[in-house]
Amino acid sequence: GAPAISRRAGPRRLRAAAMAGFVRELERRAGPALRLEQRAAGGVGCVVWDAALVLAKFLETGAFPFARRHVLELGAGTGAVGIMAATLGANVTVTDLEELQELLLVNIENNKHLVTGSVRAKVLKWGEDVTEFQPPPDYILMADCIYYEESLEPLLKTLKDLTGPDTCVLCCYEQRTMGKNPEIERKYFELLQKDFDLERIPLDRHDEEYRSADIHIVSIHRRCTVGHR
Numbered sequence: 001g002a003p004a005i006s007r008r009a010g011p012r013r014l015r016a017a018a019m020a021g022f023v024r025e026l027e028r029r030a031g032p033a034l035r036l037e038q039r040a041a042g043g044v045g046c047v048v049w050d051a052a053l054v055l056a057k058f059l060e061t062g063a064f065p066f067a068r069r070h071v072l073e074l075g076a077g078t079g080a081v082g083i084m085a086a087t088l089g090a091n092v093t094v095t096d097l098e099e100l101q102e103l104l105l106v107n108i109e110n111n112k113h114l115v116t117g118s119v120r121a122k123v124l125k126w127g128e129d130v131t132e133f134q135p136p137p138d139y140i141l142m143a144d145c146i147y148y149e150e151s152l153e154p155l156l157k158t159l160k161d162l163t164g165p166d167t168c169v170l171c172c173y174e175q176r177t178m179g180k181n182p183e184i185e186r187k188y189f190e191l192l193q194k195d196f197d198l199e200r201i202p203l204d205r206h207d208e209e210y211r212s213a214d215i216h217i218v219s220i221h222r223r224c225t226v227g228h229r
Helices: 010-018 050-059 080-087 098-114 149-162 181-192
Strands: 023-026 034-037 070-074 091-096 118-123 139-143 168-174 196-201 215-222
Touching (some): 023 080, 080 091, 080 118, 091 098, 098 118, 149 181, 181 196
Parallel strands (some): 070 091
Antiparallel strands (some): 168 215
16 A cells, blocks of 8 residues: 655655646545646645545545535645545535636546546635535535635635534644744634634544644534524
């Protein structure tokens, strides 16, 4: 199998490889690997980040049921996490900005023979109207979506607008110690806790190979307001 993610080599090695229009294979427990195209141009959305690998492989552990569930991925990038959910029988909408739609469509097409649910790509800009994504999905998936301070408020607005009382948000992020990252992370969770309850999923429940002490998965639920129990 693939080695456990090596922290120091990880993202840097991925970025170098992505320069060659590199296809990332992501092994699955059952059946052929996902084949994920990456793009050198276009910034962070275009490579498969380690947090996306960890979350995609966590979905396969069966800790949460995905068959016939409605799933929305935010900041999908290459679509790795959402497409994995679709191979587990979920009906998935992967969302990102306009400039990532082409890459999402390529990856959906490349992996459609592995999908047992359904998967489609749509544009969703955080903070804007989410009417077309209603009713609330069963799951919202997010991998490495917290790194720009300016995007925190729009992201939180979108989460509030999209979640119903039964929506489970699975958020996976790499804890980064450089620069403003710790501050942004702290602020995000502080703001999130005004409306949501958070529960960290212990490392021993992550996929046994695709796990790393500085990559965290948090399950997030809309807090019940008094009178709506």
